[in-house]
Amino acid sequence: MKKKEDVYGDHISHQFNEDLAGLKEDFLRMGGMVEQQVVDAIDALIDGDGHRADEIRGRDKQVDRLELEIDEEATRIIARRQPAARDLRLVISVIKMVSDLERIGDEAKKIAKFALSLSEEGKAPRGYVEVRHIGNHVGQMLRDALDAFARLDSELALRIMKEDKRVDEEYQAATRTLITFMMEDPRNISRCMSIMWVLRALERIGDHSCNLAEHVIFMAKGEDVRHTPMEEAEKVVGN
Incomplete structure (x- = not known):
């Protein structure tokens, strides 16, 4: 794959370059924190580690x-530097993307909550294999999304978008399996429901991660591919 060129940070103003670089670094630092939260929450659930x-x-x-x-950093850049074109896309995208990262952190917190309750009640009889499988899948999507941001790689971003459908299919299959099991053995409904919420x-x-x-793609191509068919997104990335 050809190396992606970072088109940001080539301004005459050294301070503007530093502002943009700092914004990207802080976003990636937040992304790393959230990614670790997800990994640790899944491990805590599977290991029955209430303390973690x-x-x-x-x-x-x-x-x-x-x-x-x-958010404050991005707002200061807009106010002081009045960025245009590609720089404005970067700053606006970061403002929106940190919201997605924060929500991923919230989902990791939910998983940790159920991990704590199951460590106290006793592990559920089913669902951990599915949690590990889907957890690995979405964890890779998140890592790839952060990598795509760092390298401004629209092709990698497109592949992440395509993975979202597979995750949906895996989630639906896993929930069907758990529902069938609960119907066969109602004694385990409570703990299995916790696993379903984790899924x-x-x-x-x-x-x-797909939103990221x-x-x-918007940063790299200047085209908003949200709510558009995959075929249209492919054309945008291919141009």
Whole structure:
């Protein structure tokens, strides 16, 4: 694959370059924090580690605080630098993308909450294989979305968008399996329902990762591919 060129940060003003670079670095730092939250929450659930689950829930405040700081940073850049064209797309996209990162953090917090309750009640009899599988899938989507942002890689972003449909299919299959099991053995409904909520949170993480990818395409191509058919998005990336 050809190397992607970062078209940002080539201004005469050294300070403007630093402002944009700092914004990108802070976004990626927040992304790394959220990515680790997701990984740790899944591990806590599968390992039945209530202590780790409780610690993950506490980390959510750090993510919320960083979201506010990045929003303020982006607002200052708009006010002071009055960016245009590609730079404006970067700043606006970051403002929107931090919201998706914060929501991914919220979903990780939900998973941690169910991990904590299941560590106290006892593990559910089914669903952990599906959690691990879908968790790995959406975790890779999130990592790829952050990588696509860092390299301004619209082709990688497009692949992430295509993965979202597969995640939806995996989620639907997993919930059908759990519903069938609960119908056969109603004694486990409560704990299986917790796993179903975890699967729902993972599916939402996939949705938010897809949103991140759509913003990367907007940054790279100047075209908004949200709510457009995949064929149209492919044409945008191919141009």
